[in-house]
Amino acid sequence: MYQTTIKKAVELVGIGLHKGTPVRLRLEPLESNSGIVFYRSDVDVAIALTPENVVDTKMATVIGKDGIVISTIExxxxxxxxxxxxxxKVIVDADEIPVMDGSSASFCMLLDEAGIKELDKPKRIMRIKKEIIVQEGEKYVKLSPSPDLKYDFTIKFAHPVINKQEYVLEFTKESYKNEIARARTFGFLHEVQYLRSKGLALGGTLENAIVLDDKKILNPEGLRFPDEFVRHKILDAIGDMSLIGMNFIGNYEAMAGSHDLNHKLTVELLKNPENYEIIELVGEKTAELEKAYA
Structure with a gap:
């Protein structure tokens, strides 16, 4: 199994969640061993996708370099x-990735348009060898060894529409597209009002987020899944875990996980080389992975 990139450059324009202004996003192919690289075309600054470059995790995962940031990358x-x-290569002309409809469905469509191209070097993957956990009170995120990749997420909100939800994703590209990609981000009306008073969330609307008041959902179309909230948390976790720099094999488990806890988990994982092994997928070892990303 070989490393991949996209077959051709593709782009879209969408609204930035926080500033509410149009953002142009362009994806371009790169050669083997280049990794995922972000580039701010408006200020001519490249930012590598590494945990060391994460500068904020309060409301989204934000990477930065020399004071230049790109927000909401997950x-x-x-x-x-x-x-x-x-x-x-991910090129934007502003300081955030466009929010689109609040899910990753538009980005999946963009990648389908771009197509996937195999390169000339073997694919590298991380196998989790030891259990790693980051815990703050009742909240935790955890990685543990497993022969496959699974995301098990639980959330608890004191809200009549959400309450407690758990979802387990047995990962394949198809299960992701069918079960996770369309799940939208969500927030509470009082939070949106507060953020706007601070000059944030200016692009947030019922078109790109699920918004709840104290008792109900305000979106007239309702939910895409009965448990859309926890499915979106898995969507976020998959994006956050990509900062380890490659796909991995292991189980991810979370109770009320967050961008901040996910970032701390990637740092804790990479801190000790005994936590993982990096393998090149050649020969028979690739069979299961090829199924996952077919």
Whole structure:
């Protein structure tokens, strides 16, 4: 199994969640061993996708370099990771990735348009060898050894529409597209009002997020899945975990996980080489992975 990139450059224009202004996103192919590289075309700054370059995790995953940032990268990265892409240049002309409809469905469509191209070097993958957990009170995120890739997420909100939800994704590219990609981000009306008072979430609408008041959902079309909230948390987690730099094999488990806990988990994982092994997928070892990303 070989490393991949996209067959051709593709682009779209969407609204940035926080500033509410149009953002042009362009994806371009890269050669083997290039990794995922972000580039701000408006200020001519490249930012490598590494945990060291994460500068904020309060409301989204934000990477930065020398004071230049790119925010809300996780929805797009979730799709990139699910498609098994190893090498990609991500170009934006502003400080955030467009929010689109609040899910990763638009990014999946963009990658389908671009197509996937095999390169000349073997694909590298990380196998989790030891259990790693990051915990804060009742909240935790955990990686553990497993022969396959699974995401098991539980959330609890004191809201009548959400309450407690759990979802387990047995990962393949198809299961991701069918079960996770369309799940939208969500927020509460009082939070949106507060953020707007601070000059944030100016692009947030019922077109790109599920919004709830104290008792109900305000979106007239309702939910795409009865448990759309926890499915979106898995979408976020997949995007956040892509910062380890490659696809991995193991189980991810979370109770009320967050961007911040996911970032701390990637840092903890990479801190000790005994936590993992990196293998090149050649010969028979690739069979299961090829099924996952077919």
């Amino acid at each position: 929805h797009m990265l979730s799709a990139v990771y699910a498609y098994g892409l190893d090498n990609l």
